[in-house]
Amino acid sequence: MGILEDKSNAQFFYKYLSKVYDQVNRINWTEEMRSEALEWLEFGANDRVLDVGCGTGFGTAGLLEYADNVHALDQSIHQMENAFEKFGKQGQVTFHMGDAERLPFTDNTFDIVWSSGSIEYWPNPIQGLKEIRRVAKPGGQILIVGPDYPSNPILQRAADAIMLFYDKDEADYMFTEAGFVDFHHYIQQASSRSPRAITTVARVPDENIQTHESFAASP
Template identity: 75%
Template sequence: MGILEDKSNARLFYKYLSKVYDRVNRFNWSEEMRAEALSWLEFGADPTVLDVGCGTGFGTEGLLEHADDVHGLDQSVHQMEKAFEKFGKRDRVNFYRGDAERLPFRDDTFDVVWSSGSIEYWPNPVEGLRELHRVAKPGGQVLVVGPDYPHNPILQRVADAIMLFYDADEADRMFEAAGYEEFEHHIQRATPQSPRAITTVARVPGGDGSDAAGSDADPAAPDAE
């Protein structure tokens, strides 16, 4: 387990990274990559959308181009404060402080569940993927972006010491263990010199996937913050 897969270390890391995150993030996860990932999703009419590990709201901003009912969750209050500056706390987006491995939402709530740049910090990624599956509606979609495992042996040792990096084979194992039956992986890259991202788009079993529609019900479970 990498040093940043410890939740307390990750919170401390983002306390300082949040100050410059939006400036450095675009070299690894660009607007063009975000737009491409969004094009692989089917939002339907009036979708209810969740951004897990929303951070400063980079993914959230893209989701707002496709949905009005958007919810964001992150464990780092410092990251979310940057998102509050963009969207307000309860204006365009409903924000929650919480853990990806214990989502404070009811089952079968969201038409689309998005998570970009978060899974690499989860100590138990399969449990986190199960949670994304649980809160997604039958027939809904889950999209997860993580760092692709490097090919260079030296970089592999560095990567393993820091956080979770994984290739398509490991992604297959994790998603299957989390209960997904239908998914596909895409490799994305901001520039030829940038690290690769592995983006997985999964369909939650049930439903026909063609009539994603939002709900006026409060998505939060009774114990949500």
């Protein structure tokens, strides 16, 4: 387990990173990448949407372009305070303090669940994915963005020491263990020198969904 997969370490880390998070984050996870990911989802007029690990609200802002009923959850009050400044505490977004592995929502609540830049900090990502599946409606859509495992051996050792990085095979395993059968992985990258993101789009199983997996690199 990487040092930042410990919840207390992650909270301490974000207490200070939150001051510059938006500037740092947008180098590797850009508005163009966010827009591309949003296009892989199908939004309905009355969809209820959840952003898990919303942080300062970068993903949340993109979701608001497509949906009116947006909920955002994070365990770091320091990150969420930045989001409050953007959206207000009781404005466009309904905010929740909480843990991705113990979501404070009833079953079958959301049509779409989005999580970008959060799974890498979950001590038990399979449990987090199970929770996301639980709170999403049957046939609902899930989008998870995490860091792709680097190919360089030196970077691999550094990545393993910090937090969760995972490749297509590990993503297959995690989503299958969490009960998903219909999912697709995409690779996104801000530039040829930037770290790669692995973005998974999945549907919550129901009796009409057949097993289907694919792996694609974004053009």
